Amino acid sequence: MTVGEFAKQNPLNVLCMPEAEREITGCYIGDLLSWVMGNAREGDAWVTIMSNTNIVAVATLTNVSCIILAENVTLDEQALNTAKENGVNVLSSNLSAFNIALLLKDTVV
Amino acid sequence: MNRYYYDLHIHSCLSPCADNDNTPYNIAGMAALLGINIVALTDHNSCLNLPAFFKAAKTYGIIPVAGMELTTAEEVHLVCLFEDLAKAMEFGREIDSYRVKIKNKTNIFGEQLILGEEDKLIGSEEFLLPNATTVTIEKAPEIVAKYGGICYPAHIDRQSNGILAMLGFMPEKPVFNCVEFNNPANADELIKKHNLQNKKIIISSDAHYLTDIKEKQNYIELDDEPYSSAKVRHQLFRYLKGEI
Numbered sequence: 001m002t003v004g005e006f007a008k009q010n011p012l013n014v015l016c017m018p019e020a021e022r023e024i025t026g027c028y029i030g031d032l033l034s035w036v037m038g039n040a041r042e043g044d045a046w047v048t049i050m051s052n053t054n055i056v057a058v059a060t061l062t063n064v065s066c067i068i069l070a071e072n073v074t075l076d077e078q079a080l081n082t083a084k085e086n087g088v089n090v091l092s093s094n095l096s097a098f099n100i101a102l103l104l105k106d107t108v109v
Numbered sequence: 110m111n112r113y114y115y116d117l118h119i120h121s122c123l124s125p126c127a128d129n130d131n132t133p134y135n136i137a138g139m140a141a142l143l144g145i146n147i148v149a150l151t152d153h154n155s156c157l158n159l160p161a162f163f164k165a166a167k168t169y170g171i172i173p174v175a176g177m178e179l180t181t182a183e184e185v186h187l188v189c190l191f192e193d194l195a196k197a198m199e200f201g202r203e204i205d206s207y208r209v210k211i212k213n214k215t216n217i218f219g220e221q222l223i224l225g226e227e228d229k230l231i232g233s234e235e236f237l238l239p240n241a242t243t244v245t246i247e248k249a250p251e252i253v254a255k256y257g258g259i260c261y262p263a264h265i266d267r268q269s270n271g272i273l274a275m276l277g278f279m280p281e282k283p284v285f286n287c288v289e290f291n292n293p294a295n296a297d298e299l300i301k302k303h304n305l306q307n308k309k310i311i312i313s314s315d316a317h318y319l320t321d322i323k324e325k326q327n328y329i330e331l332d333d334e335p336y337s338s339a340k341v342r343h344q345l346f347r348y349l350k351g352e353i
Contacts, residue, residue, distance in 0.1 A: 032184055034241035036213060054268040060217050086217070 001107045003066045004087045006045070010103045012068065015075060015090040016083050022065040025105045029097045033058050040064050045104055047097045053079040059088045066090065070097040111333050113341060114325035115142065117149040117174060118188055118263060118289060118313035123158045123220035124178075125219035125238060127317040132228040134159055135319055137173070144325035147345060149190055149313075154208060156201030161224045163194055171339045174287045174345070177201065178263055179234035180239055181186045181246045186270040188289055188313070189249075191258040192346045200256040207243045210236040246272075261287035264315055266295035279303045286351040287311050292329075310351065322332035 004020030005010075005033035025043030030036045031050045040046055040062040042101060047068045069075065070093050075083070075090060078085055083090050093100055119136055120127035133150065140148045148171050150162040159175050166173035175197030176190045191197035198248065213221055213236060221234035244252065253260045262272035262279075265288050279288075287309040290296050296310060312327045329342040332353075347353045 032241070033268055034180075034184060034209060037240060038209065052268060061211075061214060 002046075003091075006104075006107060007091055008010070010089045011095070012093050015069070015092055016080050017066075017089045017091075018084050018087055019087045022089060023083055024065045024104065027101055028064065028102060028109050039059055045108075047100050051075055053082065054064050054082045055079075056086060056088050056090075059083075060086050068093060068100055070095060070100055110330045112174075113146045113331050113333075113345070114328045115147040115149075115345075116145050116313050116316070116327075117147070117176065117190065117311060118151050118178065119148060119316045119322065120152055120178070120226065121150055121158045121162065122220065122222040123152040123155055123234065123238070124229060124317070125213060125221050126153075126214070127219070129220060129222060130319055130329055131221075131317065132224055133162035133169065134228045135347035136322070137162065137171055138157040138170040139319050140171050143170040143322060145171065145322070146325075147172045147174060147329075147341070149176040149188075151178040151188055151190075153178050154180055154204055154242060155234060155238050156197050157223045157234065159194060159197055159201075161226060161228065162198050162302040165228075167310055168348065169239050172341055174342060176273060177204065179204065179244065179249060179260065180241045180270070181244050182241055183275055184241050184270055185272045185275045187246070187249055187260045188263045188311075189253045189255075189258055190346070190349065191256055191259040192342055193257060196256040197306060200253065200258065204244070208236065208238075209240055209243065213237040224257070232267050235323075246276075246280070250265045250285075253296070258351055259286070259346065261285045261311065261349075262291060262319060264291045266290050266292055266299055273303065279305065285345075287349055289313055291315055291335040294318060309351070 028040040029043040029047045042063040045065040069092040223232040225231040316322045
């Protein structure tokens with residue numbers, strides 16, 4: 001399923017979606033950026049509560065399909081602009097990371 | 110006693126996030142222009158631009174301090190300072206063995222330039238510098254102390270990589286004598302909330318651009334007689350270690 005389809009079918013806010021056609025091929029949950037850098041796989045939907053601008057760089061480095069911010073975490077405008085420029089999809093939700101992962105379960109397993 | 114204006118947290122072009130114009134000589138020149146007397150160069154997890162910075166400091170007449178901003182395993186930033194350049198370089202080599210080596214992508218993170226005398230380009234660091242090392246916050250002060258240095262939490266008033274943001278509180282151990290603020294306006298509230306009254310408050314710029322280095326404003330009074338820059342530096346370290 002693509003990021004665009006996933007966002008449409010689920011209770012998620014689209015903060016920016018420059019590459020709606022990216023395929024979600026897995027899910028990774030983590031907040032320690034160095035850990036995510038070493039372990040997230042290309043195509044994963046990365047679920048995190050980390051909201052500083054570095055998450056955009058980490059998403060680019062790991063080539064995840066999107067960042068999903070859990071528990072109403074938001075990203076500031078400057079970071080969102082960087083995300084847009086670098087083709088990083090950013091979604092958000094009031095759900096917990098666990099519940100977001102449940103939304104992904106049928107998509108990626 | 111004399112007033113020494115300081116900035117103990119500045120990044121050079123070795124840090125990927127810092128501007129390439131933030132060269133050792135430009136930093137020293139800018140600091141001298143702004144009337145800052147003591148300046149520490151603190152690149153992410155590396156000491157490789159310190160030798161050039163010490164030469165630059167001599168050229169411009171400021172007192173250099175050898176430093177590094179260490180990223181702990183918890184992704185907390187610690188400012189590590191050393192009285193002796195050679196010891197700092199040894200510390201740098203030890204930290205290098207605790208780095209998690211991920212290739213730098215210069216288009217995303219920026220270049221990591223190593224400069225020599227008169228800012229001559231002598232190389233670049235291949236692996237990304239700022240990411241977390243395997244050194245825990247508990248272990249870091251021990252390693253720093255082995256080389257005669259001191260460390261303390263950087264920009265505790267900031268969300269990204271400040272100890273309060275990352276851990277949620279100031280841990281009881283290890284004990285830090287100092288804490289660093291970026292913005293002194295944030296200090297009172299955080300000092301009260303986290304019981305930091307007995308810590309020395311250091312205010313530094315964390316400059317990544319030359320324009321981030323601020324007009325002289327923060328100072329420490331040090332006994333400097335008979336004067337030598339080594340004496341001033343030594344007194345600074347006694348101050349940071351809580352000996353005076």
